[in-house]
Amino acid sequence: MPIQALIFDVFGTLLDWHGGVAREAERLLGTLRPDLDGGTFARAWRDRYQPGMEPIRAGARAYADLDVLHAESLEAVLASYRIDGVSPEAKQELVGAWHRLDAWPDVAEGLARLRPRFLLAPCSNAHVRLAIAHARRNGLPWDAVLGAEFARDYKPKPAVYLRTVEALRLEPGEVMMVAAHSFDLVAAAGCGLATAHIARPDESGPGTGEAAPACPVDVAARDLRDLADRLGC
Amino acid sequence: MPIQALIFDVFGTLLDWHGGVAREAERLLGTLRPDLDGGTFARAWRDRYQPGMEPIRAGARAYADLDVLHAESLEAVLASYRIDGVSPEAKQELVGAWHRLDAWPDVAEGLARLRPRFLLAPCSNAHVRLAIAHARRNGLPWDAVLGAEFARDYKPKPAVYLRTVEALRLEPGEVMMVAAHSFDLVAAAGCGLATAHIARPDESGPGTGEAAPACPVDVAARDLRDLADRLGC
Known part of the structure; x- marks a missing residue:
């Protein structure tokens, strides 16, 4: 056919995605964590991507878009890095990094x-x-x-x-x-x-x-x- | 805002839509009906457009697309014109006229x-x-x-x-x-x-x-x- x-x-x-998110993570988190390796951060964030969608695929959660899932997984990855004090605006801009690839x-x-x-x-x-x-x-x-x-x-x-x-x-x-x-x-x-x-x-x-x-x-x-x-x- | x-x-x-459907109706039905006024035919077809969607809007019929609804209303308008003998291929091409506007x-x-x-x-x-x-x-x-x-x-x-x-x-x-x-x-x-x-x-x-x-x-x-x-x- x-x-x-x-x-x-x-x-x-x-x-x-890796280069784009790495660049934005270093830009937006660099003052709080000057030695941040953006690429490692991007991979850690992306590692939470498939598990985040799983409850939706399984029908246990209604459809929520990637901005929502990225915002949720960002909290988890910031916690795993023990990075505190990121403003809501900076978090929103970080989620927006996935729009600027x-x-x-x-x-x-x-x-x-x-x-x-x-x-x-x-x-x-x-x-x-x-x-x-x-x-x-x-x-x-x-x-x-x-x-x-x-x-x-x-x-x-x-x-x-x-x-x-x-x-x-x-x-x-x-x-x-x-x-x-x-x-x-x-x-x-x-x-x-x-x-x-x-x-x-x-x-x-x-x-x-x-x-x-x-x-x-x-x-x-x-x-x-x-x-x-x-x-x- | x-x-x-x-x-x-x-x-x-x-x-x-009017000019496009008129043109295609005259092209595809002209041998069967040499005096066909394509514009009048197009309006007669379009007049069946809103009623065709009504059962779907009312929830009485599942969503069906405009190709389906146009094919159904084409039968009705051909019948009202008493045009017989249109081949299935010509009918499909007429429905396709709505794609070639x-x-x-x-x-x-x-x-x-x-x-x-x-x-x-x-x-x-x-x-x-x-x-x-x-x-x-x-x-x-x-x-x-x-x-x-x-x-x-x-x-x-x-x-x-x-x-x-x-x-x-x-x-x-x-x-x-x-x-x-x-x-x-x-x-x-x-x-x-x-x-x-x-x-x-x-x-x-x-x-x-x-x-x-x-x-x-x-x-x-x-x-x-x-x-x-x-x-x-």
Whole structure:
């Protein structure tokens, strides 16, 4: 079945969350903790990301967006660092750091080449307003913002992929999920979607990310330019 | 409260549904009915639009998208014209006419001028895939596709406006509904949104549309260029 749409994971796959959050943590917490290593702080915060969504995936908590979950996990990570005295305004700005992330250098060109041939949408755990911030900052040429908020659930729950496919009025086999994380692709493939893996070996520091997929995929690409090459764009 | 986002009605306000459907009806039904007046046919079809949504608004029918409702009302309008023998393929192409509508001449410039200052999204009864078709064909620079499918209900039900505002993470008073139809603006104002009326006096033929709002509005504009002027863009 020919692919008609590409849907994208965003954090790590398209955007450098690690570098962006590290930069903002050092900026906003540097007076309270001059020796803070922003990268380590960013990873500690991100480590609380999957557990934070779990009660929502399990149906034990109503949908709450990533700003809410990031604000909650920020309290926990500040406590674990024993950093006191962060003002409410600084906390809010730190949560806003996730809105001010930069795309990897291959993304703009890759998406621009893919867009004439495919519908493009994020299928991310970011909510609509967060996805808009990412798109405006980085010029991401989305046809629509789909994903978690549209489904009111979180990946890798099947509903998120399936509602995205439904909104595009396509069959699952006509849609390719693009991600740098094998767990995301395994879940998408389980819903019948095609899959493309993007290597981001340095996602959160050298050697921390997936250099290759840990699961069968339809396409394994070095980056989005390479994905465009492999899809003939 | 300063306006941060503009959300738009689409059929009639941004797109010439009457001219587009008239053109396609004459093209696709002309061999069966050489004397068909496409404009009259388009109006007869559109007249069945509001009643078709009513069972969904009333909760008596689950959400069904405009392709489904247009296909149903097409049968009724063909029957009323006593046009027989339309192939399933031609019917599908006729329903697709609503995907191939052209924007009024002021729309591209108006939206381009408004975009640097405001978030822009459709708040239309069109479903996501239909809105994507409109945007791709006419270069509508949406930040996100919101409206009926996101809310799984139809305007003028408050849920459609309120879910759109919620997805933008704004207060109702920070969002302006832009429409050529007073009933739409009355409903939006009832939800606390600001309102802008666009004059489309010839929406479905000379003198058929609203030359001025029939309700109090925050802004009454001649077209989207005039709206951009009035909002200082």
